[in-house]
Amino acid sequence: MAENTGTADTDNADGAIEILFFKSDSCPFCPRAEEVIREVIGEFDPGVFRLVVINVSEKPEVAEEYGVFALPTVVVGGMSVTGVPEPEMLVKIILGSRLSRKRRTTR
Amino acid sequence: MSKFTIERVRTGIPGLDELIEGGFPRGDTILVAGKAGTGKSILAVQFLYKGATEYNEPGVLVTLEEPPHLIKRNMMRFGMDLERLEREGLLAIVDLSPSKERTPVMVGEYPSFDLSGLEAIILSHIRRIKAKRVVIDTLSIMAYKFRSRDILREEFFKLCASITGEGCTLLLTSEIPAQDTGLGVFDIETFLASGVIVLYNEKISETSRSRSIEILKLRGSKHSSRIHSMRITDEGIRVWPGEIPGH
Numbered sequence: 443m444a445e446n447t448g449t450a451d452t453d454n455a456d457g458a459i460e461i462l463f464f465k466s467d468s469c470p471f472c473p474r475a476e477e478v479i480r481e482v483i484g485e486f487d488p489g490v491f492r493l494v495v496i497n498v499s500e501k502p503e504v505a506e507e508y509g510v511f512a513l514p515t516v517v518v519g520g521m522s523v524t525g526v527p528e529p530e531m532l533v534k535i536i537l538g539s540r541l542s543r544k545r546r547t548t549r
Numbered sequence: 550m551s552k553f554t555i556e557r558v559r560t561g562i563p564g565l566d567e568l569i570e571g572g573f574p575r576g577d578t579i580l581v582a583g584k585a586g587t588g589k590s591i592l593a594v595q596f597l598y599k600g601a602t603e604y605n606e607p608g609v610l611v612t613l614e615e616p617p618h619l620i621k622r623n624m625m626r627f628g629m630d631l632e633r634l635e636r637e638g639l640l641a642i643v644d645l646s647p648s649k650e651r652t653p654v655m656v657g658e659y660p661s662f663d664l665s666g667l668e669a670i671i672l673s674h675i676r677r678i679k680a681k682r683v684v685i686d687t688l689s690i691m692a693y694k695f696r697s698r699d700i701l702r703e704e705f706f707k708l709c710a711s712i713t714g715e716g717c718t719l720l721l722t723s724e725i726p727a728q729d730t731g732l733g734v735f736d737i738e739t740f741l742a743s744g745v746i747v748l749y750n751e752k753i754s755e756t757s758r759s760r761s762i763e764i765l766k767l768r769g770s771k772h773s774s775r776i777h778s779m780r781i782t783d784e785g786i787r788v789w790p791g792e793i794p795g796h
Contacts, residue, residue, distance in 0.1 A: 466665040474661075498666045502673040509645050509652035511667035512695065517653045524695070525659025535656055 458492040459539060462517040464510045467499040475514035475526045482532045491536075555769050558606070558682070558718045561599025562592065564788030568764055568773040569744075573718055577768070578709045578741060582723040582732040583748035588760065588781055589722040591627070592748065593684040594620065595785045596720055598629045601639035606681035609674045609717075611643040611667075613690045627785040641674040647694075660697040664704040668711050675715050683717045689724040692734040702737050709741055732765075743768040748779070751794075761794045 463479055465472035476495070483491050498505040498513060505511060515524045516532065519539025523531055557572035566572050573579050581589045597608035610631075612620060620642070621631045634640035645667075675683065691701055712719045721742065723733035732738045732745065739745055744767040753759045762779040764772040778789040 464666060466669060469663050469665045471661040471663070498669045502666075502669040505666045506643060506645070506670045507651055509647070509649045511645060511670060512662045512664055513666045514662065515666075520653050521656045522653035523657035523659070524655060525657075525661040525697075527657060527659060531657045538656075 458489055459518065459536060460492045460494060461536075462494050462496060462508070464496045464498055464505055464508075464513055464515045464517070466497065466513050469513045471526050472514045475516070478527055478529060479516060479532065482529050482536075559599075559604060560596050561603050562595055562786050562788065563784075564777075564779075564790050565762070565786075567790045568762075568777065568788065569767055570770045570772065573720075573744060573767070574769050575718055576713050576716060577743045578713055578719045578721065579744040579746065579767075580721050580723055580732065580738050580742035581746045581748065582725055582738065584725045584727060584750070587748035587750045588779070588786055589724070589748055590615065590620070590686050591624075591781060592746075592786050593686050593720050593722050594624055594631070595627075595629070597640060597682055597684055598624070598631070598634070598785075600682045601634050607639045607641075607678045608682035608684065609641045609643060609671060609678070609680045611645060611671055611683070611685045613645050613685065613694075614647075614687055616646045616648050617642045617644050627783065629785065638678050641678050641680065643670060643674055645670075647690075655694070658696055660700055662697070662700065664701075664708055668708055671708075671712060672715065675712070675717060680715075681717055682720070683712050684720045685722070687722040687724055688738065689722075689734050698735060702735055705735070705737070705741055739766075744770075749776070759794050762788055 461479065463476060465476065483493060496504050512524045515522050516527060518535045521535045521538060523535060556575040557570065558575045559566050559572040581592055583589045594610060597610055600606035600608050624631055631640055635642060695701055709719060723738045725732060726734060745765040747763045747765050749761045750758050760779045761776045763776045775793055778794050780787050
């Protein structure tokens, strides 16, 4: 798990929706992408999300495990967005991941 | 005439080195292009296998398409045991094939990304096993994974420079679409590389095909300008330098 790599900045408590953010030291778009993610998360109650930041320059093996090599990339519930995301798109995949989670629990 | 000679990296592929002054120029990027089923991946992996087993040059295989277990199974047919090389630290297989269980489904792409992740992954393996040879198989799959081709084109140049900057000789494979006359889906493949090898498997009659190989360019080398016979034998690819198809 990405949380166990020692690279993650973990926000919020367990049981929250996990957002994986892959970035690197050299990627010029990554700081803006991280800002967008934090802005979107900030619109929700604290504890709803857990943000895990993976710096691929330091932990390339985590990116390899997930098959993520274009940066920035955000992963939520098995779906990903590459590039600086629009806030609406992020909300969309978050909602998508919540729905798929609900579907699993009601089966 | 200058006495300056370019250091060569022997491919170890029987018959091929004779066509290219003994091998690829060390630290160059070489493109192996061909339509589906022409033997690009076999040639590329054989280059790594021979490097590891005959020339003490460890290699990194980056697979963007075929899962490692299938590559290993297919190469065992030619007596090339990749798993053993992995165990001995002579080969690293970087699995970036789409079939990986944890790979997320990409639902959005914005034209503001780079391939610094790919670079970091590859460089970490190069440094870990002190690799001298790198294969990326196949570049073409990126065209189906990402829409932003302008970004990819620019990023490929940076990636190649970064890998060869580590002292590695880089071999890229590129699939030529069935009806296409170019050398790949990005139209820049030939500019990326200082050497281009094209593989053919042409239909010569209703019941047979003939394999051949052409060295289209190889900077700094007096290479053969003819198309030569090539076969996939029980021991992998073999080239017949003196044999011209159809003659």
